[in-house]
Amino acid sequence: MLEFLRGRDVLVAGWGVSGRSLIAPLRDIGARPVVTDNGPRALAEAAELGLDIAPAPELENTDWSRFALVITSPGWRPDSPVLASAVAEGIPVWGDVEFAWWVDQARLYGPVRKWLVITGTNGKTTTTAMTHSILRAAGIPSVACGNIGLPILDALRRSPGPQVLAVELSSFQLHWAPSVRPEAGVVLNVAEDHLDWHGGLDAYAAAKARALLGRIGVVGLDDPIAAGLARRSKARRTIGFRIGVPADGELGVVDGKLLDRAFTKAAILAEAKEISPPGPAGIADALAAASLTRAIDVAPQFVREGLVAHKVGPHRSALVRELGGVEFVDDSKATNPHAARSSILGHQHVIWLAGGQLKGAAVEDLVEEVAGRLVAVVLFGMDAPVIAAALARHAPEVPVLELDTRDHSGMGQALMNEAITGRPDSDIADAVMARAVRAAAEFAGPGDTVLLAPAAASLDMFTDYTHRGRSFAGAVEELKDEDLGRRL
Structure with a gap:
């Protein structure tokens, strides 16, 4: 399948983590990688490594016949000029995941692996980590890779190589990977997210459904859209x-126990109270991980061992600190309303920190559903006014403080710095978060939870959601007892 690349130029579109992972395999195949990117710094770095480069604007007038293939980073939209030009000239465009699939099928780095694919609007990383933990408990050589951080190609090149890949895939990655046929794949849930990229919810859901093309397809039955994808599944067998x-044919919970009725008559897998993170979202993720691993015949005892061993990672409903009877929880990974909903519903009395880039997602249903749990709300970031308006309509009795971050001292200079460097100003973003945390603490009393669950992306102010979470945690650590509850 990859012989057509030997001796030919291959355009690598995007010099990020996935772009870098392509270089060695392309050279191992005998292809000549050529790097394009919209950033001069990225191109300079590629050139310093001895790679041929092609600035994106110059490709508008290039002779496309020189390229056998374009491999794009997942974030590049189909209508980006480079990709649109390639398609118009009849040049195939693959994602890095599609390329990794064919590298694996070609046995370039050893026997073909079993792919366990995890996707969904929320819970992907937790489910992937749980899946990997179960595989480790069973003694199966494996690795967690894909959107979780480690590129699949880097995982394939490891020595000794893994037998099973726990692959987290975003909707972007699945859009560019039509050939992937996993041993088992799960769609956890589907809610409004990345609609600006896909052009609508139907296209977004269709991308997620590509996880259901292999031997076993798994869907989250409590989510109406994911459950509906079962009817469109092209997997040889679909369970939920x-x-x-x-x-029959499902996994679920009975009397506080996770139960498998899909791969056996009835097998107890774990106690719900043993699952981390606790609550419905964590249990759903555990059931999904159990489904994938049971699909490849991992015994129930190893499912339990792996789930018990798994502990929640940072920025995913992680308790930062307890102060004066108030819990401060970092769920910066809640980058859309669906994720924020699960986070808020895990606590009874919430001072909610929210805001950022909504990416076209609606917040009306979220606010209406969680209004009864909100003690107060502190908003910041680009789309704070949108959330404030929803709160005014559906939770008018809840105190709301909207930080006017763009008028914050130094914010104007921060925006100028961002325009010049293309990156948010970390110092100013941290200062805004410190203001938000102090304000939230003033609303809080014993039994309350100050919860960072932004319901929005972070890139308007922070370098990424991990930076946002670290900023929150740093501000929380600076608090003293006297900072609490002054507005109650």
Whole structure:
């Protein structure tokens, strides 16, 4: 399948983590990688490594026949000029995941691996980590890779190589990977996210459904859109999981126990109280991980061992500190309303920190559903006014403080710096977060949770959601007892 690349130029579109991972395999195949990117710094770095470069604007007038293939980073939209030009000239465009699939099928780095694919609007990383933990407990050589951080190609090149890949895939990656046929794949849930990239919810859901093209397809039955994808699944067998009593062909929960009725008559897998993170979202992720690993015949005892061993990672409903009876929880990974909903519903009395880039997602349903749990709300970032308006309509009795971050001292200079460097100003972003945390603390009393669950992306102010979470944690650590509850 990859012989057509030997001796030919291949355009690598995007010099990020995935772009860098392509270089060695392309050279191992005998292809000549050529790097394009919209950033001069990225191109300079590629050139310093001895790679041929092609600035994106120059490709508008290039002779496309020189390229056998374009491999794009997942974030590049189909209508970006470079990709649109390639398609118009009849040059195939693959994503890095599609290329990794064919590298694996070609046995370039050893026997073909079993792919366990995890996707969904929320819970992907937790489910991937749980899946990998179960595989480790079973003694199966494996690795967690893909959107979780480690490029799949880097995982394939490891020595000794893994037998099973726990692959987290975003909707972007799946859009560019039509050939992937996993041993088992799960769609956890589907809610409004990245609609600006895909052009609508239907296209977004269709991209997610590409996880359901292999031997076993798994869907989250408590999510109406994910459950609906079962009817469109092209997997040889499709099963589901629910946080409730499972029917035949399902996994679920009975009397506080995770139960498998899909791969056996009835097998207890774990106690719900043993799952981290606790609560419905964590249990759903555990059921999904159990489904994938049971699909490749991992025994129930190893499912339990792996789930018990798994602990929640940073920025995913992680307790930062308890102060004066108030819990401060970092769920910066809640980058859309669906994720924020699960986070807020895990606590009874919430001072909610929210805001950022909504990416076209609506917040009306979220606010209406969680209004009864909100003690107060502190908003910041680009789309804070949108959330404030929803709160005014659906939770008018809840105190709301909207930080006017663009008038914050130094914010004007920060925006100028961002325009020049293309990156948010970390110092100013941290100062805004410190203001938000102090304000939230003033609303809080014993039994409350100050919860960072932004319901929005972070890139308007922070370098990424991990920076946002670290900024929150740093501000929380500076608080003293006397900072609490002055507005109650």
